[in-house]
Amino acid sequence: MAGPVIEVRGAVKRFGTIVAVDGIDLDIEAGEVLGLIGRNGAGKSTLFKMMLGLIPPTAGEIRIDGCRVQDAAFREVRRRLGYLPENMALYDNLTGLETLRFIAALKDAPRGECGALLERVGLAHAADRRVKTYSKGMRQRLGFAQALLGRPLLLFLDEPTNGLDPEGIREFYQLVREQRDRGATIVLTSHILAEIQQRVDRLAILNGGKLQALGTLSSLRETMQLPLWFELRLAPTAHQALTLALAHIDGVTIDLQDEQASIRCARTDRMRILAALSGLGEQLTDLVIHEPSLEDVFLGHSDTRDAS
Numbered sequence: 001m002a003g004p005v006i007e008v009r010g011a012v013k014r015f016g017t018i019v020a021v022d023g024i025d026l027d028i029e030a031g032e033v034l035g036l037i038g039r040n041g042a043g044k045s046t047l048f049k050m051m052l053g054l055i056p057p058t059a060g061e062i063r064i065d066g067c068r069v070q071d072a073a074f075r076e077v078r079r080r081l082g083y084l085p086e087n088m089a090l091y092d093n094l095t096g097l098e099t100l101r102f103i104a105a106l107k108d109a110p111r112g113e114c115g116a117l118l119e120r121v122g123l124a125h126a127a128d129r130r131v132k133t134y135s136k137g138m139r140q141r142l143g144f145a146q147a148l149l150g151r152p153l154l155l156f157l158d159e160p161t162n163g164l165d166p167e168g169i170r171e172f173y174q175l176v177r178e179q180r181d182r183g184a185t186i187v188l189t190s191h192i193l194a195e196i197q198q199r200v201d202r203l204a205i206l207n208g209g210k211l212q213a214l215g216t217l218s219s220l221r222e223t224m225q226l227p228l229w230f231e232l233r234l235a236p237t238a239h240q241a242l243t244l245a246l247a248h249i250d251g252v253t254i255d256l257q258d259e260q261a262s263i264r265c266a267r268t269d270r271m272r273i274l275a276a277l278s279g280l281g282e283q284l285t286d287l288v289i290h291e292p293s294l295e296d297v298f299l300g301h302s303d304t305r306d307a308s
């Protein structure tokens with residue numbers, strides 16, 4: 001990675017009395033995929049629009065590739081940005097190919113890319129159909145294709161998998177990887193946490209316009225000290241032995257059911273639990289350790305805020 005390509009310093013955006021973005025500092029490294037998550041109204045789209053120079057910050061500064069988004073010189077940088085808005089407006093009477101050619105002309109991108117991009121997003125068969133006949137997922141694919149016009153340096157994708165079927169979602173993330181491999185930096189939002197948790201390099205959690213947490217999924221798990229969960233299969237006759245084996249470890253909860261047991265414990269006790277379980281020998285027939293999901297991390301942060 002070659003240093004931050006996006007620098008956000010003290011960014012604030014107010015709409016009248018509403019503070020949509022409330023003092024965000026954020027560096028996004030060149031070539032990384034950053035997932036921006038947060039509840040409805042957390043400020044994700046507003047932050048996107050400020051990073052794209054579409055709306056000016058009320059206070060603070062945002063630089064893309066070293067250039068302030070408010071400066072006249074940013075026009076040139078903007079040509080190298082791709083943006084998929086949350087609700088992309090498309091001209092219903094244009095075909096998919098005409099739509100891309102139209103946007104290519106606006107962006108000064110090579111017209112010759114259009115056919116290949118339609119093919120890449122799985123729309124070659126519908127290139128000459130009017131957009132009004134497209135399904136929701138097809139419109140989303142077309143929106144993604146227009147964001148890729150001109151091989152952008154940076155891609156901002158606001159809820160890009162909205163309306164895509166599971167295969168479409170898999171193909172979409174494959175394309176994201178391809179873009180990253182060619183050196184693009186990607187910032188995307190999603191409400192489907194299970195979907196993005198393994199597919200981004202870092203996550204930024206926004207809450208009430210503030211950046212509440214930033215890091216890899218594992219660093220967020222560490223910081224929050226969320227409990228681990230062991231799932232065991234064991235002989236019913238081993239219930240008592242299991243309870244005894246774990247009795248010396250504080251804060252462990254055990255739920256016993258016939259041939260199954262689940263254990264919740266602090267992350268720091270993981271090895272002590274494993275050592276204690278090894279004493280059960282052949283009475284223990286299977287064991288799975290579950291890490292907290294991004295949803296657990298996200299809800300943990302929301303709970304922290306709700307409690308404050």
Ligand SMILES: Nc1ncnc2c1ncn2[C@@H]1O[C@H](COP(=O)(O)OP(=O)(O)OP(=O)(O)O)[C@@H](O)[C@H]1O
Binds near residue numbers: 018020038046086
């Ligand atoms: N143009 C605007 N005028 C007034 N308020 C606005 C405007 N745009 C956004 N807001 C407000 O700013 C806050 C943040 O909105 P934003 O769209 O950035 O949230 P979001 O995180 O993208 O939400 P969602 O997940 O629902 O898309 C909300 O309270 C919203 O009502």
